[in-house]
Amino acid sequence: MNNRNPNIIFSPLISSIQKVVLYETRARLYLVGSNNRETRFRLLTIDRLALNRLSIEENANEFNSLEIRRFVANLQGSPRVTSAYGVLGFVRFLESYYLILVTKRKCCAHIGMHMVYTIKDTVMVRVNEVTSQRPLHPQEDRYKRMFQNIDLRSNFYFSYSYDLTRTLQYNESAPRYVGAKVDLERDEPLPDWDTLTNNVAQAHERVDYAFRSDSRKRFVWNAYLLQPMEGIMLKDWLLEITHGYVSQSCISVFGRHVNVCLIARRSTRFAGTRFLKRGANFQGDVANEVETEQIVSDGQRLCSFTQMRGSIPSHWSQDVSKMVPKPQIQLDICDPYAQTPSRHFERLLFHYGAPLIMLNLVKKRERRKHESIISKELECSIKYLNQFLPPPHRMKHIHFDMARRSRLSGGNVMDQLAVHAETIIQLTGMFFKARGSDLSFQTGIVRTNCVDCLDRTNSAQFAIGKCALGHQLERLGFLKTAKLEFDSDCVTMLEHLYEEHGDTLALQYGGSQLVHRIKTYRKTAPWGSQGNDVMQTISRYYSNTFSDTEKQHSINLFLGLYKPSFTKLNQPIWEMQTDYDMHNAFVPSADSRPITDWVRHKVRECLPYACADSHKLVKELFRVHTHGLEMIDAYSNYHQSFKWTDLSEHIAFEISQLAMRYMPTFRTNYSPFQRQTQASRKARQNPSMTGQSSTGSMNSNSSSSSEGDDTSSDEDLSGSFAEKESKQTETTEPSVFTLASVLPSMEEIYGCSINPPSKQSMVIYKKYVQMGKLSNGGAHPAQTSVAQRDQEMAKIMRGITLRPLSDYGTDSYLSVKPPTVPAKSMEIYEEYCKTPRNFNAVPEIGEFNVLYNYVQRL
Numbered sequence: 001m002n003n004r005n006p007n008i009i010f011s012p013l014i015s016s017i018q019k020v021v022l023y024e025t026r027a028r029l030y031l032v033g034s035n036n037r038e039t040r041f042r043l044l045t046i047d048r049l050a051l052n053r054l055s056i057e058e059n060a061n062e063f064n065s066l067e068i069r070r071f072v073a074n075l076q077g078s079p080r081v082t083s084a085y086g087v088l089g090f091v092r093f094l095e096s097y098y099l100i101l102v103t104k105r106k107c108c109a110h111i112g113m114h115m116v117y118t119i120k121d122t123v124m125v126r127v128n129e130v131t132s133q134r135p136l137h138p139q140e141d142r143y144k145r146m147f148q149n150i151d152l153r154s155n156f157y158f159s160y161s162y163d164l165t166r167t168l169q170y171n172e173s174a175p176r177y178v179g180a181k182v183d184l185e186r187d188e189p190l191p192d193w194d195t196l197t198n199n200v201a202q203a204h205e206r207v208d209y210a211f212r213s214d215s216r217k218r219f220v221w222n223a224y225l226l227q228p229m230e231g232i233m234l235k236d237w238l239l240e241i242t243h244g245y246v247s248q249s250c251i252s253v254f255g256r257h258v259n260v261c262l263i264a265r266r267s268t269r270f271a272g273t274r275f276l277k278r279g280a281n282f283q284g285d286v287a288n289e290v291e292t293e294q295i296v297s298d299g300q301r302l303c304s305f306t307q308m309r310g311s312i313p314s315h316w317s318q319d320v321s322k323m324v325p326k327p328q329i330q331l332d333i334c335d336p337y338a339q340t341p342s343r344h345f346e347r348l349l350f351h352y353g354a355p356l357i358m359l360n361l362v363k364k365r366e367r368r369k370h371e372s373i374i375s376k377e378l379e380c381s382i383k384y385l386n387q388f389l390p391p392p393h394r395m396k397h398i399h400f401d402m403a404r405r406s407r408l409s410g411g412n413v414m415d416q417l418a419v420h421a422e423t424i425i426q427l428t429g430m431f432f433k434a435r436g437s438d439l440s441f442q443t444g445i446v447r448t449n450c451v452d453c454l455d456r457t458n459s460a461q462f463a464i465g466k467c468a469l470g471h472q473l474e475r476l477g478f479l480k481t482a483k484l485e486f487d488s489d490c491v492t493m494l495e496h497l498y499e500e501h502g503d504t505l506a507l508q509y510g511g512s513q514l515v516h517r518i519k520t521y522r523k524t525a526p527w528g529s530q531g532n533d534v535m536q537t538i539s540r541y542y543s544n545t546f547s548d549t550e551k552q553h554s555i556n557l558f559l560g561l562y563k564p565s566f567t568k569l570n571q572p573i574w575e576m577q578t579d580y581d582m583h584n585a586f587v588p589s590a591d592s593r594p595i596t597d598w599v600r601h602k603v604r605e606c607l608p609y610a611c612a613d614s615h616k617l618v619k620e621l622f623r624v625h626t627h628g629l630e631m632i633d634a635y636s637n638y639h640q641s642f643k644w645t646d647l648s649e650h651i652a653f654e655i656s657q658l659a660m661r662y663m664p665t666f667r668t669n670y671s672p673f674q675r676q677t678q679a680s681r682k683a684r685q686n687p688s689m690t691g692q693s694s695t696g697s698m699n700s701n702s703s704s705s706s707e708g709d710d711t712s713s714d715e716d717l718s719g720s721f722a723e724k725e726s727k728q729t730e731t732t733e734p735s736v737f738t739l740a741s742v743l744p745s746m747e748e749i750y751g752c753s754i755n756p757p758s759k760q761s762m763v764i765y766k767k768y769v770q771m772g773k774l775s776n777g778g779a780h781p782a783q784t785s786v787a788q789r790d791q792e793m794a795k796i797m798r799g800i801t802l803r804p805l806s807d808y809g810t811d812s813y814l815s816v817k818p819p820t821v822p823a824k825s826m827e828i829y830e831e832y833c834k835t836p837r838n839f840n841a842v843p844e845i846g847e848f849n850v851l852y853n854y855v856q857r858l
Contacts (some may be wrong), residue, residue, distance in 0.1 A: 003173070003174030003193040003194065004194055004438075004439065005193055005194050005196075006435070007204055007205065007206050007207060008174070008193055008196075008207050008209070009206060009207070009208050009209070009627065010174055010175065010209050010210075010211055011208060011209070011210055011211075011624075011627070011632035011634070012114075012161055012162065012163065012171070012210075012211060012212070012213055012632070013161075013210050013211065013212045013620070013631050013632065014160055014161040014630070014631055014632065014633070014634065014637050015160040015161065015236040015239075016033075016035045016040060016042070016234075016236045016630075016631065017033035017034070017035070017042065017086070017087075017234070017236040017237055017239075018034070018035060018036045018085065018086075018160050019033070019034045019035075019036070019038065019083075019084075019085060020032065020033050020034075020083075020084040020085065020086060020087060020101065021034075021081060021082070021083055021084070022080075022081070022082040022083075022084065022099075022101060022125065023072065023075060023079040023080070023081055024079055024080040024081075024082070024125070025048075025075060025076065025077060025079045026048070026077070026129060027047070027048055027049055027129075028045055028046060028047060028048055029045070029046040029048060029099065029125070029127065030043065030044070030045055030046075030075070030079070031043070031044040031045075031046070031087065032068060032072070033087075033236075033237065034068075035630065036160075036637060036640065037630075037642050038065065039064065039065060040062055040063075040064070041062065041063040041064070041065070041067075041068040042059070042062060042063070042234060042236075042237075043058075043059040043061075043063065043068075043071070044056060044057070044058055044059070044232075044237065045057040045058075045059070046099070046127060048127060048128060048129040049128075049129060050128065051128065052092075052095060052096070052128060053097075053128075054090055054092070054097045054127065054228050056228070056229070056231075056232065058232050058233055058234070060233065082101065082103070082123060082125070083103070084101035084102055084103050084123070085102045085103070085104075085105045085117075086101070086102040086105075086158065086239035087099070087100070087101060087102075087229070087237055087238075087239055088100040088101065088102060088122065088152070088222050088225055088226075088239060088241065089222050089224075089225025089226040089227075089228065089229060090127070090225060090228045090229070091147060091224075091225055093139075093140055093143040093144060093147070093564050094137045094139060094140050094143065094564050094565070094566065095128070095136060095137055095140055096126055096127060096128040096140075097126075097127040097128055097228075098124045098125065098126055098127060098144075099124070099125040099126075099127055100122055100123070100124055100125075100152075100222075100225060101122060101123050101125065102119055102121075102122055102158075102239070103121045103122060103123050104119070104120035104121035105117040105118065105119060105120055106118050106120050107651040108157070108246055108247065108248065108651075109246055109247065109248035109261050109263075109651070109655075110248070110259075110638065110651050110652065110655075111162055111168070111261060111295060111297070111302075112297065112302065112634070113161075113634035113635055113637065113638040114159055114161045114162035114634060114638070115159060115160070115161070115162075115637070115638060115651065116157060116158075116159045116162065116164065116246055117157065117158055117159065118155070118156065118157050118246065119152050119153055119156045119157070119158070119241065120153055121153055122152045122153070124144075124148070139564070139572060142574075143557065143564055146550075146553055146554050146557055146573075147554065147557055147558060149550070149551065149554035150554050150555065150558045152241075155243060155244060155245060155504055155508070156221065156241045156242070156243055157241060157242050157243075157244075157246045158239055158240065158241045158242070160637070161634060161637060163213040163215055164219075164240075164242045164246075164263070164265070165215040165216040165217075165218075165219040165220055165240070165242055165265065166213065166215070166216055167291075167293055167304065167306050167431075168293065168295055168302060168304040168431060169304060169306070169431040169441060169442060169610075169613055170610075170612060170613050170616065171213065172302075172431075172433055173613045173614075173616045174193050174616065175190065175209075175211055175616050175617070175618040175621050176189040176190050176614070176615045176616050176617070177189055177190065177615060177616070177617045177618070178190070178617075178618055178619070178620070178621045179617075179619070180214075180619060182617055184602050184611070184615055185600075185601075185602055189615060206627070207623065208623065208624045208625075208626070208627045208632070209621060209622070209623050209624070210620075210621075210622055210623075210624050210629075210631060210632050211618040211619075211620060211621045211622075212235065212618060212619040212620040212621075213618055213619070214617045214618055214619050215240050217268075218267050218268060218269055219242050219243075219265040219266070219267060219268065219291070220240045220241070220242065220268070221241055221242060221243045221266075221268055221558075221559070222239075222240065222241050223240070223268070223560075224558075224559055224560030225560075226238050226240070227560075235619070242265050242266075243265075243266045243268075243508075244263070244264035244265050244266040244290060244504070244505070244508075245262065245263070245264035245500070245501050245504040245505060246261075246262070246263050246264070247261070247262055247497055247500060247501070248260065248261040248262070248655050249493050249494075249496070249497055249655065249658045250493075250655045250656055250657075250658045251489060251490050251493055251672045252656075252660075252672060253478050253671075253672060254670065254671075256298065257298070257299075257655075257656050258296060258297070258298050258473070258476070258478065259295075259296070259297050259298075259299075259655060260294070260295070260296050260469070260493065260494065260497065261294070261295040261296075261297070262292065262293075262294055262295075262465075262497045262498070262501055263292070263293045263295070264290050264291070264292045264293075264501055264504070264505060265290065265291045265292075265293075266289070266290050266505070266508065267285065267289040267290070267291075268559055269281075269283070269285035269289070270285040270286060270287050270289070270583050271287075271555055271559065272287065272552050272555055272556075272579075272583075273509065273510075273511070273548040273551050273552050273555075274288075274452060274509055274510045274511065274548065275318055275320045275327065275548060276320070276548055276549070276552050276579075277311075277552075277583075278311060278316055278317045278318060279311055279312060279313070279314050279315055279316040279317065279332075279374075280311065280312075280313040280314060280315065280340050280341075280344060281340075281583050281584045282340060282343075282584050283343060283584075283587070284313060284340055284341070284342070284343030284344035284345075284346070284347060285344070285583075286310040286311045286312075286313050286344060287310070287311040288309065288310060288311050288452070288453045288454075288505075288509045289308070289309070289310040289311070290308065290309050290310070290453075290505055291306065291307075291308045292306070292307050292308065292309070292461060292465075292501070293305070293306045294306075294307075294465050294468055294469065294472075296469065296472040296473065296476065298476055298478075300434065300435065301432070301433065301434035301435075301437075301476055302431075302432070302433050302434075303430060303431065303432045303433075303472040303475055303476060304430065304431045304442070305425075305428075305430040305431070305442065305465070305468040305471075305472065306352070306442060306445060307445060307446045307447075307448065307461060307464055307465070308348075308445060308446075308447050308448070309447070309448050309449060309453045309457045309461065310447060310449060310453060311449060311453060312362075312374045312375075312377065312378050312449055313340055313341040313344040313345070313378075313381070314331065314335065314340065314341065314374060314377045314378065314381065315331065315332045315333035315335060315340060316329060316330065316331050316332060316373070316374050316377070317329075317330060317332055318330070326370070328370070329370055329371065329373050329374060329451075330373075331373065331374075331377065335381075337384070337595050338380075338381040338384050338385055339595060339598075341378075341381040341382075341385065342385055342595070342598035343598075345385060345395065345598075346598055346599055346600070346603065348445060348447070349393075349599060349603050349607065349610075349611075350600075350603050350610070350611045350612055351610055351611075351612045352442075352443075352444060352445035352610050353442075353443040353444050353445075353606070353607060353608050353609050353610035353611075353613075354392075354393035354443065354444050354607045354608040355393060355394070355395065355396055355427055355428070355443075355444040355608070356395045356396070356444060356445060356447065357395075357396045357398065357424055357427065357428070357444065357445070357446040357447065358378065358382060358395065358396065358397045358398065358447050358449070359398050359400065359420065359424075359446055359447065359448045359449070359460060359464075360375060360378060360379075360397060360398065360399045360400065360449060361400055361401070361402045361448065361449065361450040361456045361457060361460055362374065362375045362401075362449070362450050362451055363375070363401055363403055363404060364399060364401045364404075365401070365404065371451055374451070375399070378397070378449075379397060379399070382395050382397045385598065387596075388596050388597065388598060388599070389599065390604075390607070392608070393607045393608060396427070398420055400416070400417070400420065400460075402417075402450070402456045402459075402460065402521070403456065406521055412521075412522060412523060413459075413521050414459075414463055414486075414518075414521060414522050417459075417460055417463035417464075418463055418466070418467060420463075421463050421464040421466070421467035421468075422467055424446045424464060424467075425464075425467055425468055425471055427444060428442050428443060428444040428445065428446065429441065429442050429443060430442050430468060430471060430472065430475070432475050440475075441609065441613070443608040443609055443610070444608065446464060448460050448461055448464075452509075452510060453509075454502070454505070454506045454509065454510055454514065454515075455502070455506075455514050455515050455516040455517075456516070456521075458498060458501065458502030458505070458506075458514060458518075459502075459516070459517075459518050459520075459521045461498065462494070462495065462498040462502075462518050465494060465498060466484055466491060466494060467482070469484060469490070469494055470482035470483055470484045473490075473673075478673075479673060484673060485673070485674060485675040486522070486675065487675045487676060488671075488672060488673055488674055488675050488676060489672035489673075489676065490672045490673050493658075493672075495518055498518065499514070499517060499518060502514045502517075511547065511548065511551075552579065553573050553574060556573065556579055556582055557573060561579070561582040561583065562579070562582060602615075831850075831853065834850060835850060
């Protein structure tokens with residue numbers, strides 16, 4: 001897009017703080033950070049005696065291992081030691097600051113040579129020491145418990161070398177602006193990298209640049225916690241984390257592994273729980289906004305596709321004061337000029353380009369208007385805003401009543417969604433990068449929504465992801481046509497990824513796992529799953545009714561939307577009737593553009609490409625003269641050749657073993673792209689039914705039903721075809737599963753078959769066994785007496801007659817009797833001895849007779 005010169009390489013900076021050790025004394029906290037090899041160290045000192053304030057002193061020097069050992073040895077007393085892998089930041093409630101550290105981590109994925117970790121455990125350390133006998137404020141502990149309701153051990157991710165808040169396409173783009181505060185409308189960009197000479201001696205000489213990425217704060221969940229550390233000079237101390245879902249799996253294409261990584265980024269804007277956060281705020285931030293990126297790699301080449309979900313961008317809500325499963329939808333504010341949707345769509349055009357495709361899954365035909373209220377609002381907004389866009393870049397709206405089509409007889413919505421998915425992929429394209437090939441970019445994005453953006457949305461996103469995976473594999477050269485069959489190893493792997501993806505996001509927003517899964521809409525779900533669906537519906541309703549308010553308070557406190565204080569105007573968060581002002585803060589706008597000009601000029605001139613990708617912003621950029629420096633050496637950071645690593649603990653090995661998970665034990669076709677005929681697998685157990693949660697949530701249990709209808713709800717979707725499935729179960733008898741039914745016969749492959757031996761062959765074999773025993777002196781020669789051995793030998797010899805083929809006499813190694821040589825042989829040997837030894841010389845005339853006589857006798 002902005003760099004097609006293969007000789008210019010941009011490498012992200014690898015954090016030099018990957019391990020942290022905290023030393024606690026009564027007066028100070030010492031944070032010692034080191035690189036992965038533990039050869040370079042940095043030091044932060046925090047004053048604990050400072051009352052109700054945070055005093056951080058950074059040592060600008062870099063220490064080696066010997067110097068840091070001397071420093072630790074000189075610490076007074078016996079400091080308490082805590083080992084960690086990063087600093088998440090500081091938080092203050094009423095009386096003290098708290099330091100939050102990551103104490104346990106696990107590598108869950110890798111993107112190229114960049115490792116992605118998930119947080120497994122954290123610790124909160126009180127910073128300000130109590131210097132008086134005055135007890136703590138009674139609300140201090142309550143705020144602390146509320147803050148800890150956000151379970152940082154569930155679905156929070158970070159990386160030391162890869163910007164998880166950005167898409168792969170953005171991370172691979174070339175920088176155009178450098179600095180923390182840049183105005184794209186006024187500031188001049190960097191020169192064009194395609195025409196830059198770079199002051200090299202040869203035209204094709206490699207040039208390396210290192211850059212520090214500017215993260216997208218919308219997806220940084222600890223941005224508020226890191227604010228006290230913004231003045232630190234070394235930015236490697238700042239460890240930014242994302243929330244959502246990250247998982248990676250693998251398929252084996254005849255021994256060649258292809259990795260599929262799914263990354264979901266949950267937005268911090270207008271974040272909250274299901275019924276408490278609906279629609280959008282005045283800044284255009286929508287509820288339950290999640291960006292999902294699907295990355296496919298074979299080790300050298302990378303291909304990605306991005307889609308997103310989010311609530312309908314209008315001011316609407318549901319009254320939760322009445323304890324009903326489906327509160328009535330109501331529009332709170334009339335927006336005739338679609339100002340709120342325009343801010344939302346303008347941001348999408350800036351980050352993703354055109355076209356914007358809205359896949360609307362809500363119901364359209366209802367006896368009593370419910371979902372159709374917001375569906376009509378979305379259609380009107382798109383129709384109005386499209387008037388002011390150029391025709392090639394206008395937004396596209398696709399309405400697909402998923403619930404209605406699922407209830408139709410034989411309505412497999414996946415086949416119908418596949419048609420729309422193919423159209424979407426053709427319009428947006430996908431990002432592809434490979435050495436020696438031209439770059440291709442994704443222009444535009446598909447935005448999927450229903451009412452809750454949970455069950456129906458996840459199934460629709462899987463259908464789009466399945467179509468995208470086919471095109472990605474075709475682009476990588478593994479498929480001739482971009483079509484994948486259901487029940488193949490490849491699609492089964494992707495279905496499991498999207499099932500976990502949907503469960504995780506549903507727990508975070510709705511409080512329970514998915515009520516309706518992909519198999520429900522495919523109409524292949526087992527009959528036993530109906531009970532699980534009912535339990536998920538009940539648990540979702542319970543969570544929305546009783547625990548969502550407490551969870552919303554925790555989110556507001558964690559993100560810094562609410563800041564406790566001693567002022568009388570600041571009432572405790574649990575006493576506030578609403579958090580409307582927190583999420584709809586008034587921000588005066590200096591923009592004097594008319595409301596019809598809702599797309600900025602800079603964004604419009606970049607279309608169909610994304611303005612964010614074409615004008616990439618980085619915090620730091622400098623040239624390096626060797627690509628082996630530790631700060632950009634992703635190879636060493638990935639392989640970690642400086643330490644012993646168990647093969648089973650290496651992320652590449654773990655992911656490669658996942659290819660066996662979706663492969664049946666007995667099979668004749670090893671292609672992962674063809675449909676496999678195999679015995680039905682055991683239905684996957686619902687984690688919430690067993691009491692174990694495989695997808696963490698923010699201290700929530702569950703949630704109420706999903707998208708509703710006035711006549712028949714989506715919860716009854718599974719039962720609409722239950723009778724049909726039960727009849728099939730009664731009439732179908734399970735076939736006997738044997739090797740003969742799975743593997744081809746030996747006669748087909750080798751031209752022969754295994755048969756029982758004939759009677760004559762068995763007689764010969766018995767004699768052979770008896771001869772073996774005879775040669776060994778019997779079965780147990782050392783354990784039997786002479787008489788028993790003779791008796792056994794006689795029994796063995798019965799029926800066996802041994803005739804010697806030659807007689808070697810009585811020769812042994814002690815004495816050998818010379819053999820008798822016939823006279824004729826002796827005469828021939830004597831004639832041979834008389835022949836001359838020099839055959840190269842010309843023989844004399846008298847010697848010809850001797851040679852002649854010798855040859856005649858042979």
